[in-house]
Amino acid sequence: MENSTYKGVYVFAEQRNGEIQKVALELVGKARDLAADLKEKVYAILLGHNIAGQAQMLIEHGADVVICADAPELESYLTEPYTQAMCHIIDLHKPDILLIGATTTGRDLGPRVSARVATGLTADCTKLEIGEDKHLLMTRPAFGGNLMATIVCKEHRPQMSTVRPGVMQSLEADTQRQGEIIMVDVPFATQKFKVRLVKSVKEKTSKIDISEAKILISAGRGMGCCDGLNLVKELAETLDAQVSASRAVVDCGLVGHDQQVGQTGKTVRPDLYFAAGISGAIQHLAGMEESGYIVAINKDKYAPIFQVADLGIVGDARQIIKKLNDRLKN
Amino acid sequence: MNIVVCIKQVPDTTEIKINPATGTLIRDGVPSIINPDDKAGLELALRMKDLHDAHVTVITMGPPQADNALREALAMGVDDAIHLTDRKFAGADTLATSHALAGALRNLTFDLIITGRQAIDGDTAQVGPQIAEHLDIAQVSYLRKLDYDGKRTFTIERSIEDGYEILETEAPCLVTVLSDAFQARYMTVKGIMEAYAKEVKVWGFNEIEVKEEDLGLKGSPTKVHKAFSRGVKAAGELYELDTDEAVGTIISKLKEKFII
Ligand SMILES: Cc1cc2nc3c(=O)[nH]c(=O)nc-3n(C[C@H](O)[C@H](O)[C@H](O)COP(=O)(O)OP(=O)(O)OC[C@H]3O[C@@H](n4cnc5c(N)ncnc54)[C@H](O)[C@@H]3O)c2cc1C
Ligand SMILES: Cc1cc2nc3c(=O)[nH]c(=O)nc-3n(C[C@H](O)[C@H](O)[C@H](O)COP(=O)(O)OP(=O)(O)OC[C@H]3O[C@@H](n4cnc5c(N)ncnc54)[C@H](O)[C@@H]3O)c2cc1C
Numbered sequence: 001m002e003n004s005t006y007k008g009v010y011v012f013a014e015q016r017n018g019e020i021q022k023v024a025l026e027l028v029g030k031a032r033d034l035a036a037d038l039k040e041k042v043y044a045i046l047l048g049h050n051i052a053g054q055a056q057m058l059i060e061h062g063a064d065v066v067i068c069a070d071a072p073e074l075e076s077y078l079t080e081p082y083t084q085a086m087c088h089i090i091d092l093h094k095p096d097i098l099l100i101g102a103t104t105t106g107r108d109l110g111p112r113v114s115a116r117v118a119t120g121l122t123a124d125c126t127k128l129e130i131g132e133d134k135h136l137l138m139t140r141p142a143f144g145g146n147l148m149a150t151i152v153c154k155e156h157r158p159q160m161s162t163v164r165p166g167v168m169q170s171l172e173a174d175t176q177r178q179g180e181i182i183m184v185d186v187p188f189a190t191q192k193f194k195v196r197l198v199k200s201v202k203e204k205t206s207k208i209d210i211s212e213a214k215i216l217i218s219a220g221r222g223m224g225c226c227d228g229l230n231l232v233k234e235l236a237e238t239l240d241a242q243v244s245a246s247r248a249v250v251d252c253g254l255v256g257h258d259q260q261v262g263q264t265g266k267t268v269r270p271d272l273y274f275a276a277g278i279s280g281a282i283q284h285l286a287g288m289e290e291s292g293y294i295v296a297i298n299k300d301k302y303a304p305i306f307q308v309a310d311l312g313i314v315g316d317a318r319q320i321i322k323k324l325n326d327r328l329k330n
Numbered sequence: 331m332n333i334v335v336c337i338k339q340v341p342d343t344t345e346i347k348i349n350p351a352t353g354t355l356i357r358d359g360v361p362s363i364i365n366p367d368d369k370a371g372l373e374l375a376l377r378m379k380d381l382h383d384a385h386v387t388v389i390t391m392g393p394p395q396a397d398n399a400l401r402e403a404l405a406m407g408v409d410d411a412i413h414l415t416d417r418k419f420a421g422a423d424t425l426a427t428s429h430a431l432a433g434a435l436r437n438l439t440f441d442l443i444i445t446g447r448q449a450i451d452g453d454t455a456q457v458g459p460q461i462a463e464h465l466d467i468a469q470v471s472y473l474r475k476l477d478y479d480g481k482r483t484f485t486i487e488r489s490i491e492d493g494y495e496i497l498e499t500e501a502p503c504l505v506t507v508l509s510d511a512f513q514a515r516y517m518t519v520k521g522i523m524e525a526y527a528k529e530v531k532v533w534g535f536n537e538i539e540v541k542e543e544d545l546g547l548k549g550s551p552t553k554v555h556k557a558f559s560r561g562v563k564a565a566g567e568l569y570e571l572d573t574d575e576a577v578g579t580i581i582s583k584l585k586e587k588f589i590i
Contacts, residue, residue, distance in 0.1 A: 110459075111454075120551030148559070327577055
């Protein structure tokens with residue numbers, strides 16, 4: 001494969017119900033860094049129906065070019081039509097790098113596309129950088145978060161990676177930013193469409209999205225049950241923060257799964273992460289260690305949470321938070 | 331109805347520890363298990379066997395000791411087991427792994443292929459969809475429920491971030507299954523006795539339909555450039571204080587950081 005004909009940093013701009021997903025903007029933000037190192041452009045690939053109107057938003061967040069396929073076949077995500085559209089665009093434009101959000105959509109689409117175009121795919125990356133030889137270095141957790149691996153794909157193009165949502169940072173929208181929008185017609189092979197979407201069902205979710213929060217007060221099993229949790233809620237209210245939790249607390253039904261931080265919950269990077277009575281299991285750390293400032297209270301001075309905490313307090317979290325609530329109110 | 335379940339033998343990653351001196355994984359003494367998602371996949375297949383009289387074949391690619399995983403599946407009640415093993419398969423990334431498995435699947439008849447969503451060691455969730463692509467069949471990932479009309483149509487619930495989708499497709503197709511979707515049954519004593527008497531077919535490169543250049547290290551576009559245990563971030567400040575002092579310290583730090 002002649003790699004030098006492959007150029008540009010491409011992002012799959014995932015949309016659902018016509019709404020660009022947050023992860024797409026995060027990836028565009030990251031793509032800007034990578035493109036700057038490579039002196040290449042950032043391209044966003046936007047697939048959907050009646051979707052072209054959203055292209056400008058991608059430009060405002062950092063895309064130089066939006067490649068848009070607008071077709072009824074692309075209305076809702078289905079593996080085959082989306083794979084055909086992606087592969088058509090890859091054939092046409094020859095991306096050097098292609099980033100896809102590691103959502104249920106991205107992790108369905110990514111491997112199918114990579115197998116069709118016969119290139120490598122790195123899963124669920126948490127770090128991306130350009131190496132000395134201009135290859136993409138893709139770092140990801142494996143073995144349940146126990147190991148980090150940096151993966152390269154030197155001989156095949158595009159260098160593809162799915163990227164964990166909530167890890168990269170999007171740029172502020174710049175409404176003055178100009179870019180180019182290219183519309184493409186995908187020659188669909190409809191006889192290959194074998195799966196039908198009957199319906200999509202929303203399950204009850206709270207309005208809170210902890211991955212958006214600036215401050216998270218996070219409760220662990222060490223906070224005990226109801227009354228302990230109330231202390232945490234009170235602190236959150238005072239600090240205008242959201243409540244999140246470890247899996248131990250979610251499992252006992254005190255808070256919803258959408259408030260769980262960690263490998264099987266959400267990845268968060270608030271300005272302040274306040275861990276109260278959380279031991280800091282590796283699966284928990286995986287979801288919060290990128291936070292701006294981490295405060296941890298734990299009565300066990302050897303608790304692993306202290307290895308990532310900027311400020312660690314050995315003590316009884318309930319008493320300290322109770323008093324903290326009193327002090328902050330006065 | 332013919333079902334093939336792909337299972338991977340994995341180290342129980344919840345038991346893995348890091349050697350603090352070398353930063354490497356301590357694998358000694360870590361038990362090998364059937365990947366949890368795959369175990370749910372086996373259960374789904376066995377329920378289809380109970381309900382629709384499906385014939386269930388299980389396949390794994392791996393070193394000789396992966397035979398244990400196949401015996402466990404046999405003891406749970408699957409009909410046939412195939413062990414793919416060959417030096418030519420070694421060092422495979424997901425693309426090369428999926429080529430080898432697809433090569434073996436081409437030798438079998440199937441209406442449904444079941445894989446786990448994700449293996450707990452490699453953690454990529456890529457092998458299932460890639461197999462489906464090589465075989466040119468439909469895929470549905472993140473399956474949490476499956477109904478079969480007894481003819482050709484599957485109705486599938488697929489988990490997504492804020493709920494689920496209901497999808498329909500016809501056989502043949504490949505699904506990837508979530509571990510909490512189906513609680514796996516236990517092996518029966520009779521099953522265990524019989525499992526060791528049954529024949530496990532062992533296939534190497536010569537027995538499957540695949541190009542050699544698509545296999546192993548050579549067929550792997552991705553390479554592990556380096557692996558390391560997650561860096562311990564520079565330790566912050568740790569205080570053992572009484573409650574009042576602790577509260578004071580927290581407040582002054584948060585002020586210093588302009589958080590409050
Ligand atoms: C595959 C897998 C995925 C997982 N995914 C996640 C995930 O996404 N998120 C997650 O959080 N976990 C996850 N876990 C679970 C994880 O391994 C831990 O079991 C969990 O995080 C523990 O929660 P905890 O810290 O609240 O509880 P514990 O581990 O029980 O810790 C409680 C802590 O509170 C301290 N404590 C007790 N009383 C007090 C007190 N009065 N004051 C101060 N401190 C006190 C104790 O010293 C202890 O450190 C996962 C596990 C597996 C196997
Ligand atoms: C640290 C590390 C990082 C890696 N990162 C990547 C990466 O980013 N990209 C990449 O392409 N490769 C990567 N690999 C290689 C990859 O782990 C192997 O190719 C592995 O054989 C398959 O990937 P997986 O374990 O992630 O399986 P998954 O794709 O998560 O497995 C999904 C399902 O496929 C089936 N399956 C998988 N393997 C087998 C098997 N051997 N036999 C039968 N069924 C199977 C099972 O049903 C399983 O549940 C990495 C390897 C290591 C050690």
